[in-house]
Amino acid sequence: MADTNRPRPAIVELTLVRFREFIREPEAVFWTFVFPLLLAAGLGIAFRNRPPETVRVGVVGTSPAARQTAEALRASKGLIVESFDADSSAQRALQTGTVALVVARGEAGNAEYSFDPSRPDARSARSLVDETLQRSAGRVDPIAVKEQTVQARGSRYIDFLIPGLLGLNIMGSSVWSIAFSIVTARNKKLLKRLVATPMPRSQYLLSFLTSRLVFLIAEVAVLIGFGHWVFDVPVRGSIGTLALVCLIAALAFSSIGLLVSSRATTVEGASGITNLVMMPMWIFSGVFFSSSNFPAAFQPVIRALPLTATVDALRAAMLQGAGLGALGGELLVLGVWLVVAFSVALKIFRWR
Amino acid sequence: MRERQGSAEVQRTPALSVRALVKRFADVVAVNGLDLEVRQGECFGLLGPNGAGKTTTIEICEGLTIPDEGEVAIGGQRWSHDARALRQRIGIQLQETQLSEKLTVEETVRLFRSFYAKGQDVDRVIGLVQLDEKRKSRVGTLSGGQKQRLALACALIGDPELLFLDEPTTGLDPQSRRQLWELVESLKADGRTIVLTTHYMDEAERLCDRVAIVDHGKVIALGTPRELITSIAAAQVVSFAVTGGETALDAAALEEIGRAVSATHAPRASDGGWELHVAAPHEAVPALLEQLRRRGVELTELRTHSPTLEDVFVTLTGRALRDG
Numbered sequence: 001m002a003d004t005n006r007p008r009p010a011i012v013e014l015t016l017v018r019f020r021e022f023i024r025e026p027e028a029v030f031w032t033f034v035f036p037l038l039l040a041a042g043l044g045i046a047f048r049n050r051p052p053e054t055v056r057v058g059v060v061g062t063s064p065a066a067r068q069t070a071e072a073l074r075a076s077k078g079l080i081v082e083s084f085d086a087d088s089s090a091q092r093a094l095q096t097g098t099v100a101l102v103v104a105r106g107e108a109g110n111a112e113y114s115f116d117p118s119r120p121d122a123r124s125a126r127s128l129v130d131e132t133l134q135r136s137a138g139r140v141d142p143i144a145v146k147e148q149t150v151q152a153r154g155s156r157y158i159d160f161l162i163p164g165l166l167g168l169n170i171m172g173s174s175v176w177s178i179a180f181s182i183v184t185a186r187n188k189k190l191l192k193r194l195v196a197t198p199m200p201r202s203q204y205l206l207s208f209l210t211s212r213l214v215f216l217i218a219e220v221a222v223l224i225g226f227g228h229w230v231f232d233v234p235v236r237g238s239i240g241t242l243a244l245v246c247l248i249a250a251l252a253f254s255s256i257g258l259l260v261s262s263r264a265t266t267v268e269g270a271s272g273i274t275n276l277v278m279m280p281m282w283i284f285s286g287v288f289f290s291s292s293n294f295p296a297a298f299q300p301v302i303r304a305l306p307l308t309a310t311v312d313a314l315r316a317a318m319l320q321g322a323g324l325g326a327l328g329g330e331l332l333v334l335g336v337w338l339v340v341a342f343s344v345a346l347k348i349f350r351w352r
Numbered sequence: 353m354r355e356r357q358g359s360a361e362v363q364r365t366p367a368l369s370v371r372a373l374v375k376r377f378a379d380v381v382a383v384n385g386l387d388l389e390v391r392q393g394e395c396f397g398l399l400g401p402n403g404a405g406k407t408t409t410i411e412i413c414e415g416l417t418i419p420d421e422g423e424v425a426i427g428g429q430r431w432s433h434d435a436r437a438l439r440q441r442i443g444i445q446l447q448e449t450q451l452s453e454k455l456t457v458e459e460t461v462r463l464f465r466s467f468y469a470k471g472q473d474v475d476r477v478i479g480l481v482q483l484d485e486k487r488k489s490r491v492g493t494l495s496g497g498q499k500q501r502l503a504l505a506c507a508l509i510g511d512p513e514l515l516f517l518d519e520p521t522t523g524l525d526p527q528s529r530r531q532l533w534e535l536v537e538s539l540k541a542d543g544r545t546i547v548l549t550t551h552y553m554d555e556a557e558r559l560c561d562r563v564a565i566v567d568h569g570k571v572i573a574l575g576t577p578r579e580l581i582t583s584i585a586a587a588q589v590v591s592f593a594v595t596g597g598e599t600a601l602d603a604a605a606l607e608e609i610g611r612a613v614s615a616t617h618a619p620r621a622s623d624g625g626w627e628l629h630v631a632a633p634h635e636a637v638p639a640l641l642e643q644l645r646r647r648g649v650e651l652t653e654l655r656t657h658s659p660t661l662e663d664v665f666v667t668l669t670g671r672a673l674r675d676g
Contacts, residue, residue, distance in 0.1 A: 007474075013466040017455060024454040024490075188450035196416055196446065197510070198439035199467040352416070 018211030178257030236321030373422035384569035397560030443512030453492030497528025586629030593625030
């Protein structure tokens with residue numbers, strides 16, 4: 001230390017405090033750095049070498065037609081076939097989901113499919129079973145088709161997942177760490193003690209944002225590095241673009257963290273609000289599956305969520321190599337969240 | 353060491369002046385028309401039971417609570433206009449602050465130092481509160497007394513001219529209390545103005561130049577500890593108890609006993625016995641014994657002590673301080 005007697009500016013000391021409090025809490029370090037890696041590793045392994053999907057179907061009856069049907073279906077690679085003697089046991093298997101579809105052959109050579117059309121695997125079972133049966137009965141397709149399967153880097157599930165997890169982690173660590181330390185400080189009357197000093201209040205709030213940035217670099221580097229080395233997930237855009245997206249996302253979520261903790265006096269209360277704010281984004285923002293699965297009427301709201309903007313921008317930057325120009329919409333959404341949440345938090349913040 | 357302004361003009365401005373302060377909470381009037389004037393360089397005590405309004409009063413003075421009515425001026429400046437400047441001039445120890453347990457003593461003091469434009473040297477203040485050996489220890493590992501001294505260091509680091517200490521020794525063991533008292537005495541010697549609240553009469557007697565006794569949100573007595581004690585006009589307090597407890601003597605008997613020993617008033621119930629304020633204990637005690645003998649009541653306990661601020665409070669309110 002050069003001159004320990006000269007005081008550092010308050011914002012520097014406050015940021016250092018944030019930093020020290022974090023690294024001296026081993027659990028926080030685990031949840032921020034280790035947990036996302038475990039999640040990425042687990043999901044990555046689960047979906048990495050996914051075999052072509054198989055679906056289980058039942059054939060009911062002991063007639064020769066039923067036996068023939070079962071044999072024909074067994075020849076299809078996508079199907080696992082189970083034979084039932086009685087209709088009742090077949091229906092039970094259908095109801096409990098053991099089989100996705102049950103085939104019954106009529107005396108006139110007709111076939112009857114029982115299935116629940118709201119189940120995706122039942123729908124795919126229906127088309128697969130039907131195609132197999134029709135072909136084995138002699139149907140000839142009028143169009144010749146040649147299939148080419150693709151498993152390219154950048155379009156696998158893990159490639160989709162890593163930017164999603166990165167966004168999720170930026171949100172979780174920003175909101176949680178801030179909410180937790182602010183509410184604890186309020187609960188222990190530390191906030192009251194601090195406002196009894198000449199400390200500028202905005203600098204106190206700002207220190208949470210500045211300290212987040214230090215951790216952000218580590219968090220992002222760890223997760224992207226992990227994805228790159230273990231699963232060969234590409235980073236096609238420029239590092240600068242990616243860094244800017246992460247930075248703005250972290251600032252926006254930190255502001256949201258300040259906002260959710262602006263009134264709560266207990267950690268329990270704050271965690272309730274935090275979950276309320278984050279849960280919809282876990283589901284709707286397209287972290288684990290594409291948000292376009294939701295009805296069109298929801299889309300404007302889903303687009304306006306900060307996590308959707310973050311995840312979309314990260315995917316575009318990492319997988320499609322999008323430049324800043326292409327990310328204007330997402331960055332605007334994040335910018336609005338940042339400014340609005342911080343201003344409201346500063347206004348309604350309970351200092352004691 | 354800080355320099356003190358010596359001009360007569362400044363000396364006359366009170367360090368703190370409080371006029372007709374009122375603060376109501378939902379269902380209670382915490383402060384009910386309270387006036388105070390604290391002189392430069394004195395140690396002023398607010399003494400009263402829990403719930404008397406001491407903490408509310410001191411937090412209004414500290415600019416942490418806004419009063420419903422009344423005015424506070426610190427060295428002529430007011431919270432409504434000069435909050436920024438005032439924050440730089442005062443040092444505060446709150447009744448219950450838990451400083452961050454993950455930080456070390458030195459980091460905590462350094463943090464507070466960074467808030468003040470002018471202040472004391474961090475090492476010097478840590479030395480002053482005798483925490484040199486704990487400099488690198490986490491706050492979470494400190495004892496109650498050490499935490500309280502750290503809180504005092506945070507109050508002192510901005511080199512304040514006016515220091516507010518809210519119940520600085522509550523919950524401390526006797527040794528830590530004495531240590532803190534010595535510290536406060538050294539701050540007085542420095543020439544700082546100190547306002548402290550306490551419900552310990554011995555603390556007020558030892559530390560304070562002047563004391564305001566507060567009850568139900570009002571100042572009910574004001575003066576130096578000596579003046580207050582003399583005001584009850586008793587040379588000694590005689591306490592006694594008899595077999596059969598408080599029911600052994602009825603009101604008429606007590607009144608007669610009071611007259612017989614020339615007490616300032618009838619014996620007052622206290623801790624299962626009675627207390628008498630007397631001017632001449634060498635005459636009062638034999639008279640008391642004679643009275644009890646004549647009534648056939650057996651004495652189980654007899655003590656005399658010099659009156660304290662506690663006795664002043666009891667005389668003024670009819671309640672003991674610790675009864676609340």
